[in-house]
Amino acid sequence: MPARHDEAFLARAIAAGAGEAPADLVIRNVRLFSVVDGSTVETDIAVTGDRIVGTHGRYDGETVVDGGGLTAVPGFIDTHLHVESSLVTPFEFDRCVLPHGVTTAICDPHEIANVLGAEGIRYFLDSSLETVMDLRVNLSSCVPATAFETSGACLEIEDLLPYRDHPSVIGLAEFMNFPGVLARDPKVLAKLAAFQDGHIDGHAPLLLGQGLNGYLAAGIRTDHEATTAEEALEKLAKGMTILMREGSVSKDLEALAPILTPDVSAFVALCTDDRNPLDIAEEGHLDSMIRRLIAKGIRPLDVYRAASWSAANAFGLKDRGVIAPGKRADIVLLKDFEDCRVEQVVSGGVLVSDDAFSKRSIVQPVGLDSVHVDAVNPSSFAIPARNSEADVIGVVHGRIITEHLKRTLPVAGGKTLVDLDQDVLKVAVVERHRRTGNIGLGFVNGFGMKEGAIASSVGHDSHNICVVGADEEAMA
Structure with a gap:
């Protein structure tokens, strides 16, 4: 549930940050890594509510956790995934990936929407208000995704607009119908026009040249479908943020790792799109991508920046992505910095634990009778x-x-x-x-x-x- 930042909260936060009153939570004796300049400083981190209020100093708090020299980095942001494709509910996904440092996940409920329509989107929006992680939603733009198959639902702009101002909604999800964009399909244009003042996520595999220009002219600014460095570099040159993908099926890290340089790391983010539970258990989630990129010789500053600050900026999440006073308290404590081994996580000011998960209100599942098929021979x-x-x-x-x-x-x-x-x-x-x-x-x-x-x-x-x-x- 989104926190309230009223006058009373601001007064508490200011007093705690100024050292005039105890914070709610203090993490003592950590090595704070900056994704701004790559520096590391020993400090306390003070948190009031869901907000960081103090760094670069000593603080007292109602709850004090000894960081024991662990390295603190900003919470990781998975910029594109479909929770359904992880084969678990949003609540189990929450419990599964938060311990790997993923404090924000930007999901497109495209899969459940293609089966259940608006009912599936409502389920995800209701669930997003109860998870410990910040589960953000981009509204599914292409239901059905193609005219060549029969889906369970069809969502037009009139079906999406009621959810446009939901607190968990960022914008419009991956616009995979790029032929429809270039053909100026009226239904496509209606969706694009309604989200011009918000985020519109891209999906344009192999689209380059003037066709790419036309696609971007619609206000689309991110893409997770680049599979070669050459494709990614052209899209970067044309102002797109590249979401480097490494999931259970689509694996682009090896091909795209060379683009993650100091010059462009502010315009590259990470995503999984998607990982199944077995891979998460055996390899990890975004933490796995981070350790592999660093092992390939990519500068840690660029990798951790892509996993947090760059991702936050690409999606307009101005309240996170860096550990600093005034920012959302999404903090990952690492026992091994270069190998990205997570010891403890704070998500929105909450210490991630079994107790935190047990306090969630679980939303009842939907779609349990959605398979309707006769016998075949x-x-x-x-x-x-x-x-x-x-x-x-x-x-x-x-x-x-x-x-x-x-x-x-x-x-x-x-x-x-x-x-x-x-x-x-x-x-x-x-x-x-x-x-x-x-x-x-x-x-x-x-x-x-x-x-x-x-x-x-x-x-x-x-x-x-x-x-x-x-x-x-x-x-x-």
């Missing part, structure tokens, strides 16, 4: 033979961008078959929202499967049921 996945090479989706490990391949496949009984020797399997998308019975069929390369099948109802962006298999019986 092996014949549902038959693909008629054609007198030409088959089109095959080429999946590339670690990349979100696929390839368009052509393959000659075996034919029997008037049907085109899989070819395990060429690693060509069948892929199908089964509509699960409206019981249309629609099934999209194709071939895919890159899975390496020799038998059986796998399926998931988690499938960006419409979340129909996707199944990949070596034979139709297993797929059914």
Whole structure:
């Protein structure tokens, strides 16, 4: 819940900061790292309410925590993610990633919105008022994401405007329909026009040249889809903030690490877009990105700046990103600075602990009956033979961008078959929202499967049921 900063609070904060009254919380004996100039100073950090009120001095407080020489850095900001894609609720996500130093997460409830529409967005907004971390929301701009698939909902500007002034809302989420922007689609323009005085998040893979100029002319200023240094540098040159991404599926850190230099670190931020619980447990979250970037020789100042101050500025969060009086008390205490090993976290003035999580009011879940599909059988996945090479989706490990391949496949009984020797399997998308019975069929390369099948109802962006298999019986 957002804190109140009325006259009484300001009087308390000023008195505590001036050393005339005890603060609510004092963290003693820390090494305060500055993301402004890279300096480190031994000091206390005083906190009143959710605000830092004192640094570079000694303070008394109602609660005193001995920092024991730990290094204090600003809380980390994940600038783009979909909490749903972490496969947990906002409350479990809160409990899962806050101990890794992520005190602010900017989410787009795009996935749940494509299934449930405005009900899904409301669930996230209600949850954002109860989490210990500051969970910020960009309103989903592209529901449905494409006209080529059946989603569970359609959100136009009239559906988004009621939430525009919610305290957790930053602006409009990733505008992935960049063809619609360039074509000046009226519905697209209506959404863009309504958020011209706020943040509009970008999503424009491989868009460069004058097409990129046209896209940016709509007031879009961030992008997490750059997959090469060359693409990122052109977007930086045209005023975009690059959100360097390293998630469970999309992995761009290796390609983009060279751009994180002293000259541009104020215009680069970090995001996960997204990590699953297993990867978070084994590797971490943004802390994993930070340690890997530093291990690659990137200057720690630039890495920690990108993880906090640069991110805050890119999204208009002027109250955070640096440990200084007057700023939000988002503080990460590190036992190992260069390896980014988190010992303790303060989020909005609250010491992160099991007790803090237990005090949250949990919002009741939604969408528990959102899968509506009839039974299928092996014949549902038959693909008629054609007198030409088959089109095959080429999946590339670690990349979100696929390839368009052509393959000659075996034919029997008037049907085109899989070819395990060429690693060509069948892929199908089964509509699960409206019981249309629609099934999209194709071939895919890159899975390496020799038998059986796998399926998931988690499938960006419409979340129909996707199944990949070596034979139709297993797929059914």
